Amino acid sequence: MNTDLYPWQTSLWQSLAGRSQQAHAYLLHGPAGSGKRALAECFAAFLLCKAPVQQRACGQCSACKLYAADTHPDLVRLEPEEEGKGILIASVRELVSKILQTSQQGGRKVVIVEPAEAMTIGSANALLKSLEEPAGSTVFLLISHQFSFLLPTIKSRCVLQVCPLPSTEDSVQWLQQQRPELSAEQCQTVLALASGSPLNAQKLLDADVLALREQVVAGVKQLFKQQSSPSDLAQAWAKIPQELLFDWFCQWAQLMLRYKVTEDETQLGLPDMRVVLKHVASRAALTALLETQDWLLEHRQKVLRRVPLRADLLLESLLLRWQALLPR
Ligand SMILES: [Zn+2]
Numbered sequence: 001m002n003t004d005l006y007p008w009q010t011s012l013w014q015s016l017a018g019r020s021q022q023a024h025a026y027l028l029h030g031p032a033g034s035g036k037r038a039l040a041e042c043f044a045a046f047l048l049c050k051a052p053v054q055q056r057a058c059g060q061c062s063a064c065k066l067y068a069a070d071t072h073p074d075l076v077r078l079e080p081e082e083e084g085k086g087i088l089i090a091s092v093r094e095l096v097s098k099i100l101q102t103s104q105q106g107g108r109k110v111v112i113v114e115p116a117e118a119m120t121i122g123s124a125n126a127l128l129k130s131l132e133e134p135a136g137s138t139v140f141l142l143i144s145h146q147f148s149f150l151l152p153t154i155k156s157r158c159v160l161q162v163c164p165l166p167s168t169e170d171s172v173q174w175l176q177q178q179r180p181e182l183s184a185e186q187c188q189t190v191l192a193l194a195s196g197s198p199l200n201a202q203k204l205l206d207a208d209v210l211a212l213r214e215q216v217v218a219g220v221k222q223l224f225k226q227q228s229s230p231s232d233l234a235q236a237w238a239k240i241p242q243e244l245l246f247d248w249f250c251q252w253a254q255l256m257l258r259y260k261v262t263e264d265e266t267q268l269g270l271p272d273m274r275v276v277l278k279h280v281a282s283r284a285a286l287t288a289l290l291e292t293q294d295w296l297l298e299h300r301q302k303v304l305r306r307v308p309l310r311a312d313l314l315l316e317s318l319l320l321r322w323q324a325l326l327p328r
Helices: 007-017 036-048 062-068 089-100 121-132 168-178 184-193 198-206 209-224 230-236 242-262 271-283 286-304 311-324
Strands: 025-029 075-078 109-113 138-144 159-162
Touching: 007 036, 007 159, 007 168, 025 036, 036 062, 036 109, 036 138, 075 089, 089 109, 089 121, 121 138, 168 184, 168 198, 184 198, 184 209, 198 209, 209 230, 209 242, 209 271, 209 311, 230 311, 242 271, 242 286, 242 311, 286 311
Parallel strands: 025 138, 025 159, 075 109, 109 138
Antiparallel strands: none
16 A cells, blocks of 8 residues: 655645644545545555654555555445445444454544445444544545535534645646656646646546547538538547547536627637537527536436436537538
């Protein structure tokens, strides 16, 4: 297990590790891709370590070695059995009985709950008593990307620690250190595509997002010039993740609607599509834009929920709608 912190987490770390007395439960919350997991891992290692050095886990003691091998018996993780699903009440009950036993290494026990919003009302209620009066010296670390979804009773039992995204400047600097082959401008583009999260930007780069974006933007331009048909493009884009395509088209629809209302040219998003969006927005009917946006949002939800749909047909109908925005 990795216990490195990101450079933007120094003061966050200080507010956790620098406490004179540790609380029973912490809730680390903030936008996805801000590094909450790394913070929780580092904190868990620190809480379990037998001889911390300068407010960090020593990396040498028996607890640190067990932690590094991900076999520490007093570290328990509570997660959904399947990504995107809820945390089951049975899993919570199992956890509660585990933390009632004495710690095997004679120190603290640490429970990481991620994501905390995946707990159903029943699961959350089953955990409440343990959160309030933890057995022995158990410390709960709850991670949440969607703070507003959590029950007030859960929030009120935890020390709340907000984990914000780093500033754009810090993000670009960090991204450039990770990917020295990229220009500052490319880093800014990927960061914008990743809604400001440098960690998500890195994942997008792994998926070769810059090349994909270029391909899609070129395709959209060809579509409007009638150099490509919706079905040609749907085939050409078959291997591009649909989440990505729907994200982009939803953003473009939103930008066009905003332009239609405000005529503010500075609010047209990334430079690669500004001219196209402005051109289409000024010619398309407002009702057509609104209908297209509704359709996109509805189908984006289906894509995110992995509703089985024929990918080629879905893309083709998206592109037919898109093409129809420009009156002939
Ligand atoms: Zn240690």
